[in-house]
Amino acid sequence: MAKKIALVCDSTADFPPGMAEQLGLNILPVHIFVNGKDHLHGKTISNAEVLKNLRKKKEVYTTPFYPFECTQLYDRLLQKYDEVVSFHLSKHISGNYKSACAARQFMGEKEAGKVHILDLENVAVSLALVVKKAAELLRNGTSPASLEKTLEPYKKNAFLSFTVDNLVWLKKGGRVNAFDAFVGNMLDFKPIIELKEGRLSPIDRHRGKKPALKRLVSMAEEAFNRFNGKCEILMGYAGNLEEVMVTREKLAAAVGKPADSIPMAEAGATISVHTGPGSAFVSLLPSQT
Structure with a gap:
């Protein structure tokens, strides 16, 4: 029987309407602070609201999700899936990848071994395209363990x-x-x-x-x-x-x-x-x- 694989992506990937749902992605929201108030991207604040606040010259900045937020999501998904593949934007742009890697420290050794965390070296719309390609490769038989190597030329050529x-x-x-x-x-x-x-x-x-x-x-x-x-x-x-x-x-x-x-x-x-x-x-x- 084929393994059931859960897909996770941080909210920094910009997908056309409906694509994230079509790919079956579980979205990890980054934190967005507006004048010191913490919001979760896509859950308690929308992209349009962020732009509105920027136009009003409010102080707006983002921070990565916390490791424990990743741990909670990974643990919940492993109750229904055999493995988890977690996609993140370039570590040179944000600390999301680092935070996701840190999350495994709070998991049991066996569970942590089932979570594959990938730095896709892209952001925004290019990250969305690489995630879409990754999901396609997994559907076509690429294993989670070998996905990063298979994806490498796509990441580099995006x-x-x-x-x-x-x-x-x-x-x-x-x-x-x-x-x-x-x-x-x-x-x-x-x-x-x-x-x-x-x-x-x-x-x-x-x-x-x-x-x-x-x-x-x-x-x-x-x-x-x-x-x-x-x-x-x-x-x-x-x-x-x-x-x-x-x-x-x-x-x-x-x-x-x-x-x-x-x-x-x-x-x-x-x-x-x-x-x-x-x-x-x-x-x-x-x-x-």
């Missing part, structure tokens, strides 16, 4: 890039210094930020949002061609749905796909706290490696 509307949020997150943020906003510079080796790095900047979005499209087209068109595409928005829908139309035309074949996801709080309202994201993942 493409994620985005731009922001205002540099103030990147300044708060330490991505740019105060002077650069001030001058950048004065001159309307919009950075292009890319995920490289599990880290977010600014690689380019453009004067104005339209040129920045145009560059996002061209970068995504380059990735699409690099994957010979055999890839999944997922776009993300943060309170700017119409703007990203227009960008999707341009990307679809560039790669020869219907626009509605490119799904979209609302950016989660973990990324939007650092990028702010008006951010636009695009991710691609090769179908095969």
Whole structure:
């Protein structure tokens, strides 16, 4: 009899509507603090509410879930499943992976051995695509013990890039210094930020949002061609749905796909706290490696 495997994912993955449920994921919410009040992402505060608070200039920041929260979920799942596979964003961006690993210290040795914790080295929409691929591999017979090795080329080849509307949020997150943020906003510079080796790095900047979005499209087209068109595409928005829908139309035309074949996801709080309202994201993942 095939083993029953439970899938866990932290709430930093940004899925299109219905996908997390379709994949059977158990979501571990990160903590979101608004003016000192603790909220659970997706349970006691929504992505839209986070953006609303950011626009009001309230103090908003995120922290990882606590190890005991992971332990409670893993123990509960092991009452019904044979093994647990737990997916997390890059350890270079957040402490979620570290917290999940620490949770095993509070479990019995036998139970802890049934929990497989993976750093997928991605975030937001790219994390969602890698989680989807992982679930597909497990369904097709990959064992939890060998999943990390099988996933490695997908993790390394995932493409994620985005731009922001205002540099103030990147300044708060330490991505740019105060002077650069001030001058950048004065001159309307919009950075292009890319995920490289599990880290977010600014690689380019453009004067104005339209040129920045145009560059996002061209970068995504380059990735699409690099994957010979055999890839999944997922776009993300943060309170700017119409703007990203227009960008999707341009990307679809560039790669020869219907626009509605490119799904979209609302950016989660973990990324939007650092990028702010008006951010636009695009991710691609090769179908095969």
